[in-house]
Amino acid sequence: MTAAPAQPQPANAPSLRTVMVSGASRGIGRAIAERLLADGHRVSAGVRDPNALAAAADTTVLRSQAPDRLLIQPYEASAADGDRRGPRAWVEATTARWGGVDAVVHCAGVFSRVGLRFADGEEEEINRVLAVNLMGPWRLSRAVWPQLVASGDGRVLSLVSMSGKRVKGRLAAYSASKFALLALCQAMRNEGWDDGIRVTAICPSWVNTDMAAAVTAMPHDAMTQPDDLATSVSHLLSLPAAAVPFEFNVNCQLEA
Numbered sequence: 001m002t003a004a005p006a007q008p009q010p011a012n013a014p015s016l017r018t019v020m021v022s023g024a025s026r027g028i029g030r031a032i033a034e035r036l037l038a039d040g041h042r043v044s045a046g047v048r049d050p051n052a053l054a055a056a057a058d059t060t061v062l063r064s065q066a067p068d069r070l071l072i073q074p075y076e077a078s079a080a081d082g083d084r085r086g087p088r089a090w091v092e093a094t095t096a097r098w099g100g101v102d103a104v105v106h107c108a109g110v111f112s113r114v115g116l117r118f119a120d121g122e123e124e125e126i127n128r129v130l131a132v133n134l135m136g137p138w139r140l141s142r143a144v145w146p147q148l149v150a151s152g153d154g155r156v157l158s159l160v161s162m163s164g165k166r167v168k169g170r171l172a173a174y175s176a177s178k179f180a181l182l183a184l185c186q187a188m189r190n191e192g193w194d195d196g197i198r199v200t201a202i203c204p205s206w207v208n209t210d211m212a213a214a215v216t217a218m219p220h221d222a223m224t225q226p227d228d229l230a231t232s233v234s235h236l237l238s239l240p241a242a243a244v245p246f247e248f249n250v251n252c253q254l255e256a
């Protein structure tokens with residue numbers, strides 16, 4: 001992780017939070033983790049390979065700048081609750097370190113081009129997409145919910161997608177997982193409202209990460225950049241509960 005210099009906190013700075021970020025190894029999740037650390041938040045990074053991230057030279061630099069505010073934990077979105085890489089163990093480790101959790105940012109996700117008339121053998125991929133993109137955020141939110149309630153000002157931010165709002169072409173598996181994730185976000189919004197939990201479904205189109213590496217429909221520098229989304233998440237976390245948007249749509253192309 002490259003270390004953006006920590007900004008001095010203005011007198012009226014919003015409260016600094018303990019934030020769990022899934023998929024923090026690369027792409028959007030990594031950019032968000034870096035930005036939140038630079039903002040002064042405590043970041044619990046959930047990654048499939050903690051050793052690889054911890055060993056990265058730039059992460060070492062980051063640790064030296066914020067050694068007490070970065071926790072790197074194993075997290076596999078499809079792992080069972082009781083698994084040491086599952087959501088419960090990650091929440092417990094984060095709570096043990098900082099006494100609670102104020103926010104979770106769901107970034108772990110996978111892309112798939114499997115369509116309606118999937119081939120024999122492709123059903124397994126559909127199940128994997130649903131397990132990671134839908135059940136991952138669902139089970140992690142369930143595990144962290146008591147901490148978010150205890151926070152009194154809890155936040156859930158989910159990387160959904162414009163593919164959770166409309167279906168482009170024949171992307172049945174990915175779109176179905178993201179439509180379902182948007183539904184989950186609505187259910188979480190309803191469930192958490194009276195406890196002060198606010199939920200935001202972030203819905204970008206193409207973002208210039210590994211996930212979009214094979215896209216040729218538009219130049220990569222014309223896509224939304226991961227750092228742009230990190231700036232948005234930083235802002236969303238700074239908003240008071242009465243000003244948090246439920247949907248945050250991000251367009252790098254016309255969605256008429």
Ligand SMILES: NC(=O)c1ccc[n+]([C@@H]2O[C@H](COP(=O)([O-])OP(=O)(O)OC[C@H]3O[C@@H](n4cnc5c(N)ncnc54)[C@H](OP(=O)(O)O)[C@@H]3O)[C@@H](O)[C@H]2O)c1
Nearest residue numbers: 023025027028048076077108109159161206207209210211
């Ligand atoms: N890029 C886009 O155009 C775009 C647009 C809209 C929405 N999104 C959504 O934004 C989120 C982040 O995407 P991205 O562009 O940053 O993708 P990315 O660069 O491909 O990174 C995916 C991240 O998810 C993690 N991950 C994948 N499978 C996992 C699993 N089973 N358990 C735990 N972590 C897992 C990866 O970890 P490893 O490093 O271990 O593989 C990586 O950290 C996804 O939910 C994606 O659907 C992306």
